[in-house]
Amino acid sequence: MPIAPALLIRGARAFTPGCDPHRPAVRDVLVVGDRIAAISDPDGPPLVPPPGAEIIDARDRLLMPGLVSAHYHSYDALLKGRFEDMPFDVWALHSQPAYWGRRSKAEIRARTLLGAMECLRNGITTIQDMNSLVPQDEETLDTILSAYAEIGIRVVFSIALRDLPDLDIAPFMAPDLSVEAAAIIGGKPGDPAADLAFVEAQLKRLRPLPARLHWALSPSGPQRSSTALLEGIADLSERYGLPVFTHVYETRAQLAKARRIYGADGGSMVRHMARIGLLTPRTTLAHAVHITEEEIALVAESGAGVVHNPLANLKLKNGVAPVAAMKRAGVRVALGCDNNSCSDCQNLFQAMKMMSLLAAGSDAEPAGVLACDAVEAATTGGARAVGLDAEIGTIAPGMKADLLLLDLRDPAWLPFTSATRQLVFSETGRGVDTVLVDGRVVVRHGRLTLLDEATYRGELAEVMEQVEADFARLLPRQAPAIAPLLDANARLAAQDLGLDRLAGGGLRGRR
Numbered sequence: 001m002p003i004a005p006a007l008l009i010r011g012a013r014a015f016t017p018g019c020d021p022h023r024p025a026v027r028d029v030l031v032v033g034d035r036i037a038a039i040s041d042p043d044g045p046p047l048v049p050p051p052g053a054e055i056i057d058a059r060d061r062l063l064m065p066g067l068v069s070a071h072y073h074s075y076d077a078l079l080k081g082r083f084e085d086m087p088f089d090v091w092a093l094h095s096q097p098a099y100w101g102r103r104s105k106a107e108i109r110a111r112t113l114l115g116a117m118e119c120l121r122n123g124i125t126t127i128q129d130m131n132s133l134v135p136q137d138e139e140t141l142d143t144i145l146s147a148y149a150e151i152g153i154r155v156v157f158s159i160a161l162r163d164l165p166d167l168d169i170a171p172f173m174a175p176d177l178s179v180e181a182a183a184i185i186g187g188k189p190g191d192p193a194a195d196l197a198f199v200e201a202q203l204k205r206l207r208p209l210p211a212r213l214h215w216a217l218s219p220s221g222p223q224r225s226s227t228a229l230l231e232g233i234a235d236l237s238e239r240y241g242l243p244v245f246t247h248v249y250e251t252r253a254q255l256a257k258a259r260r261i262y263g264a265d266g267g268s269m270v271r272h273m274a275r276i277g278l279l280t281p282r283t284t285l286a287h288a289v290h291i292t293e294e295e296i297a298l299v300a301e302s303g304a305g306v307v308h309n310p311l312a313n314l315k316l317k318n319g320v321a322p323v324a325a326m327k328r329a330g331v332r333v334a335l336g337c338d339n340n341s342c343s344d345c346q347n348l349f350q351a352m353k354m355m356s357l358l359a360a361g362s363d364a365e366p367a368g369v370l371a372c373d374a375v376e377a378a379t380t381g382g383a384r385a386v387g388l389d390a391e392i393g394t395i396a397p398g399m400k401a402d403l404l405l406l407d408l409r410d411p412a413w414l415p416f417t418s419a420t421r422q423l424v425f426s427e428t429g430r431g432v433d434t435v436l437v438d439g440r441v442v443v444r445h446g447r448l449t450l451l452d453e454a455t456y457r458g459e460l461a462e463v464m465e466q467v468e469a470d471f472a473r474l475l476p477r478q479a480p481a482i483a484p485l486l487d488a489n490a491r492l493a494a495q496d497l498g499l500d501r502l503a504g505g506g507l508r509g510r511r
């Protein structure tokens with residue numbers, strides 16, 4: 001589809017900055033090229049579209065900024081629905097790309113499109129894809145980026161690096177671990193210099209990136225990275241001005257490992273990052289479930305942020321991130337949907353609701369985490385995390401036209417009492433009607449415009465044959481490590497580490 005030169009969204013209730021969050025005023029929004037050109041005044045005359053402009057009749061629609069999922073991995077998009085009731089490290093044993101080995105180009109394309117398709121259909125216009133390239137080469141990278149360019153989503157892409165291959169829980173495995181299990185849990189150490197050189201070569205080769213693609217940097221996690229690797233990423237971030245996303249304190253094993261390996265930093269992963277120069281306003285910590293109040297204060301002071309992934313944190317038995325404490329401390333919070341194999345959907349309506357409900361259910365008193373905080377996390381918070389808050393996340397003239405129209409005739413919105421609360425507590429994604437990225441309509445009446453979904457389903461069916469066969473082989477190959485991992489996990493669960501983040505206080509197993 002050609003890019004419309006001009007497009008007028010007529011008569012939508014528009015979530016503009018400073019609007020009544022419950023009953024936003026009805027406005028016209030004019031999009032020219034990839035940006036918002038004008039917004040009508042609620043009491044003023046309607047906007048007059050330029051000749052030839054497309055008109056979208058948005059009566060009974062809520063217009064809001066496209067949602068930003070600030071934590072996602074596309075590599076396992078085809079593993080949706082495979083797993084449940086697994087602690088993190090057991091799940092990792094089945095889902096991490098290193099265990100799956102090289103995939104075909106057709107499969108990489110299919111999985112990339114699938115994740116993006118689900119995001120767009122759910123009103124997510126920007127994702128941060130933290131991707132482990134297997135193999136780490138230009139062909140794999142280009143296959144992913146070209147699929148994203150085709151479907152029209154905005155992507156902040158990072159190549160996840162780690163040079164310490166062991167599962168996070170490895171230091172806590174029983175000493176009598178079998179050679180077979182040890183080989184699965186361990187792995188070959190990486191070469192930080194070569195990895196950093198690869199990433200920098202890509203930054204140079206693909207500069208500027210095509211429209212809607214942006215770079216970020218990712219050490220997979222500080223606990224999976226040597227100091228050399230972390231310092232190298234801090235240096236790249238500084239020199240190229242790029243945002244950094246990394247997994248911090250997602251699991252209890254990561255907390256225990258930090259206490260053990262970061263003695264020089266008082267056992268704190270956050271202090272370790274700060275000392276290395278990796279805790280800056282460009283940094284976003286994914287998860288931060290097992291973070292202390294003192295570390296939260298340090299994050300706030302540094303200007304770094306957190307991306308909260310409530311769906312994945314619950315499904316992988318990691319518990320509840322202390323979002324109310326983060327808000328009190330002034331930490332900026334974004335939201336993510338994380339992997340398809342551990343949240344099983346790319347749906348920020350679910351994540352927004354979960355963020356609000358978990359904060360509510362963690363405290364018998366009013367804790368001050370409101371629906372507006374969830375909406376902010378899914379829009380401006382995400383835009384800030386990916387370093388694009390001057391471009392997206394807000395409906396204002398001059399901003400990129402990454403927009404979402406929700407159908408207020410859907411039962412979720414009847415009767416219409418509060419845009420903010422119904423967005424968080426009632427909308428499921430069913431009301432997503434029209435989605436624009438860069439001024440281009442990529443979803444119209446709930447259907448993708450740039451990809452033929454029936455043709456895509458055929459492509460998917462073809463690659464799934466190999467996925468099914470490899471999955472069937474993976475299960476027995478990884479099986480010897482499961483019992484020892486569960487054993488280590490149970491011992492860690494029983495250990496007092498000074499923090500308890502499980503919902504319900506961990507009714508079984510400790511205290």
Ligand SMILES: [Zn+2]
Nearest residue numbers: 073247286338
């Ligand atoms: Zn993640």
